[in-house]
Amino acid sequence: MTKSQQRIPALLLAWAALLAPVAAEPLRFTDVTATSGIDLVSTSGRQPSRDILEVNGGGLALLDFDRDGDLDLFLANGATLDDPEQGPGSRLYSNNGDGTFEDVSGRVGLTLRRWAMGVAVGDYDGDGDDDLYVTCFGPNVLLRNEIDVTGRFVDATAAAGVGDARWSTSAAFGDVDADGDLDLYVANYLEFDPAQPPDRRGRMFMGVPVMAGPSGLKAQADVLYENLGGGTFREATSARGCVPAQPGYGLGVRLFDFDRDGWQDIFVGNDSQENFLFHNLGAGKFKEVGVVSGIASNYDGGNQATMGIALADVDGNGYADVFTTNFSSDTNTLHLKLEGRWFDDRTSQFGLGLVSRPFLGWGAGFYDFDSDADEDLFVANGHVYPEAAGGKMDTDYEQPPLLFERRGKRFERVLDAGAIGATPYSGRATAFGDIDDDGDVDVIMTTLNGKPRVFRNDSPQRGVVVVELRDRRGSRHPQGSVVELTAATGVQRRWVGGGSFQSVDAPVAYFGLGPADSASLKLRVVWSDGTAVEHSNLPVGRRLTVTRGSTKLETMPLGGRKR
């Protein structure tokens, strides 16, 4: 419960209790950080933060870097303003197979000490394993995965030509020109000189002096890298038409086919400015359609401070709807994809509006945490202004995550789901995946200058189907693919690949099943180039693996990977 909620008069609380749903809330999470083996206390400048460089925190990725079948964890770590190039270093943790982790950074040659922000995962060189692209304040870093050859990651930035030296936040791989290799989009934020931080004088929020930015600071343009094959890229932002009228304060990026025309589009969430939607007109030529499509802002044209992005087919019309997290005293926004090329702000229709006003949201994800055949929603929260402590800004500095359960047509906030409920954090990036191989979706959330929190999903589980995709050479991150599961209760869809804010989720489609859903299940995988494969009569409670170019469906029991 937030401090503000604690001040609600008893009469109102009693009144609200009368209105509250009486059904038990089955969502249950346990904070297993202490026993997870993840010992990194992140660094992001000073505590409390005083400048804008210090407030975003580090991102994370769930990936299977060693191809042993479980989800490993990369944590991007920052530094301090007095030496942004020499922080304590980012970390790679190997999963022990049971959801506990071991720091293998030294063993695999991960020596990145620059102020890292976010991460993208993809097999850029097509050798079958997943590489890391780490966004930084300063030159970004491409780490080629040579685990199966030398046992190490190798810095391939210079050879690949992707060392953008600006302040980058989120990045995403995707095959925008459908030539079979992964291109790369990098969202950049703003110009900032640690030696001369912008003047705080006169900067106010809700009557309280605060740090400077982003408004008033110069935005830095994003960049699109085209993969040329052979491990090299070329900068193709203008050539491909990814040029908005003005650069934005980019914080989030997601590649997906918004209009289902078989081409990967690019959505960029911008801070305090209009979001961008680059419509892929074919063969990787883009046109910016954010404003015209309706996704650039909220329902009344207000530019929002978009941080995180989450995709789901909330209304079941087959298109990906786009949820964005925003600043406090504003709402998060659900941009519903309508027929045609239109998005419409339907935040309130689905119960995600006013409830989010006290919170400043970051990473988010739609997942069926209780495997009841609909997707729930998790949002990490935490304010950027330390001055928000004590309710002076209608919010608090540390804030609890928002957990919503899908109930009928609406999402309803779950106030007590074990470890997720009342406890406030300086939450930032999120990654979602089944880290303990029990078939349900766990949550890892980074915190500012703190340990990432590992929330193990202990919700009662029903029938599940878990679908993993493999590219032809074995890559686990087939960006931009869509997995559809048809059951008696309807069609569920998952957009695989990418993350929310500076993050990468597990590249896995998790499906929960309704009570009558176990018979006649059909699976359809639409790869990023629009080609599709179908399978029917699926087993329940199994992990299914679909490989691109193959009609074979591999199955294995859940929990079969525990050592």
Next chain:
Amino acid sequence: MVLAVGNGTAATDPVTAAGPAEPASAPHAPLPPPGFMDGCLKLIEQERYDEARQLLEPVVANHPGWARAQLYLALTYHKEGRYELARGLFERALAVDPEYHVAKFYYGWCLYYLGEPAAARAMFEAFLVRKPDYADAIFALALVDFDADDVESARTRLNRVIELAVAATDHATEAKARARLADVLVRVGQLAAARAELERSIELNPNNYETYFKLSRVLDRLGDGAGAERARQMHQQVRQRIRPAVGSQPAHREP
């Protein structure tokens, strides 16, 4: 006197319409001179919140049982959009005088902006028991209904607000109600009707830049790309005239 509150402008001022003029409990310090409270209200009206607070804080300290003083001090924060700071003062005003319906009205808006629609609804409904035809409170309930996806109730309430505003020749209230009615119509797919409401809303209040944006969205979906572009340009022009451009704002956007 007219006080702009929340999303709209009150047709009449509920503050002066009712409420205890004297402390509910015996004062332990001299009461302020006659006209003092009216002066404070004028400062609030003139957006001179710090000055109003300086005057009101000692009064509230000396007369904690004076609900009206608590309310006025609450309004100095509420009108600045600092709702959490206003909340406690509204609560104290209502604790002193649980029947102080004017405080319920403003507290309702405060709760709405703090993201507590159920509690806000209770306040507005309680207020309307005393003032059943108060347009801004009906408007507020329409917004709460809309957030709850009760579009039919929202539509009914907004039509009632329009009825009241027309009768009172209150163009500002009618304009905002029509713009919100357009939201309802868009939600249920009645785009042509939404367009008509938005165009009428703009006639009534051409300074509401958000309405141009909403009109652009509807025109786009109706296939009138040129009209949508014109509406977008008007949105930008009016917004720049009414609000400072992005880049000159001090920090993160406030709603």
